[in-house]
Amino acid sequence: MEVVIAGAGAMGLLIGSYLAESGISVSFLTRREGQAIALRDHGVTRVQNDLESTFRVHAFSDLLLAPKNALWILAVKSKDLSDLVKQLEKSKSLGHLMFIQNGLRHYDLGRSTSIPSVSVASLTHGAGKIDDRTVSHNGVGMMSIAELKGSQRYSSQLSKANSPSFPILYQQDALQMLLKKALINCCINPLTTILELKNGDLLTNGPAHQLMEVIYDELATGYPEVLKTLPFSEVEVVCRKTADNRSSMLTDRYNGVPMEIDTIISAIVEGYEETMPTLKAFETLLKAIDEREDDA
Known part of the structure; x- marks a missing residue:
């Protein structure tokens, strides 16, 4: 093959x-x-x-x-x-x-x-x-x-x-599989990128862990069926298993290349801006970081 x-x-x-x-x-x-x-x-x-x-x-x-x-x-x-x-x-x-x-x-x-x-x-x-x-x-x-x-x-x-x-x-089910991974990404990538943390730090940094829970709860308002099979504990497991890893979005930021904000965050938050205010704010902040670093 x-x-x-x-x-x-x-x-x-x-x-x-x-x-x-x-x-x-x-x-x-x-x-x-x-x-x-x-x-x-x-x-x-x-x-x-x-x-x-x-x-x-x-x-x-x-x-x-x-x-x-x-x-x-x-x-x-x-x-x-x-x-x-x-x-x-x-x-x-x-x-x-x-x-x-x-x-x-x-x-x-x-x-x-x-x-x-x-x-x-x-x-x-x-x-x-x-x-x-x-x-x-x-x-x-x-x-x-x-x-x-x-x-x-x-x-x-x-x-x-x-x-x-x-x-x-x-x-x-391809779409449900991709949605599940995208929701995990939304819980992890924005926070690690904005705060410049490794994945495992989201478990040990109290305020960061609290914010991750806030994002998860917001996602539950738009994607309740998917999150029935994705408890918050599973997001924590991903952080634990990849504790020493930098998220793909943070890696892009450090490498000075455009971050995949649109496909990871925007595709999820579209239509749910009112019920996902924290994630929407993170999307805007990441776009500002991307634009600032593009101009640097």
């Missing part, structure tokens, strides 16, 4: 390391040829509990070099998705497309693309990129997968990589 991971950031490298470890043939599509060379020459290295493991992978920066009939995992930022999907739609040899982005904006894109076989995945692992070919696994979570359209025969083959350190779960 051939898997191409478009995007070699923290989560792309983490997924690739576990797939390659299981014996799946993994290729990375990178922005820079220098990163592709590093991955080709030295492999992808995963650091976990002070242990390093390295796995051979392929890598390229030219889309024309992609293997045929592969399963593509899109691990790029949400803002880059539309252009990449348009390029992939022109390729008649694409086997399957899998989105792994945070938030909800990619749901409609996945349903509307002309590519016939599409799935989405939600990940709660903690990961940090150390260099172009090295990733730190900072907390064991779950990779949940649900089909949007087409056959499950492609995505089901990823189960080969299922392990205690990288559990994989297949779900039936």
Whole structure:
């Protein structure tokens, strides 16, 4: 089985390391040829509990070099998705497309693309990129997968990589799965980014933990059915399992790149501004931080 991971950031490298470890043939599509060379020459290295493991992978920066009939995992930022999907739609040899982005904006894109076989995945692992070919696994979570359209025969083959350190779960309702992850993100990402805290600090910092509860209660007014299966204690579990991890939004802020405010927060708060005043205020504050740092 051939898997191409478009995007070699923290989560792309983490997924690739576990797939390659299981014996799946993994290729990375990178922005820079220098990163592709590093991955080709030295492999992808995963650091976990002070242990390093390295796995051979392929890598390229030219889309024309992609293997045929592969399963593509899109691990790029949400803002880059539309252009990449348009390029992939022109390729008649694409086997399957899998989105792994945070938030909800990619749901409609996945349903509307002309590519016939599409799935989405939600990940709660903690990961940090150390260099172009090295990733730190900072907390064991779950990779949940649900089909949007087409056959499950492609995505089901990823189960080969299922392990205690990288559990994989297949779900039936893609939208509910994405909503659940988005609500967890809304509880964690805004606070960690504004206060510049690691995920675990939300459990030990009293005022921050109180604010996380406030956000959760606000989310319950708009998404009561989803939160029936997502108690606040489960949000705390995610913080605990990824205690040493920086949220993706905080990482973006530190890296000086636009934060994914629209797909993570705005998509959730739309239509519920009056019943989610705290989350709405955080959305506005994050946009101000983004704009200020863009001007810096």
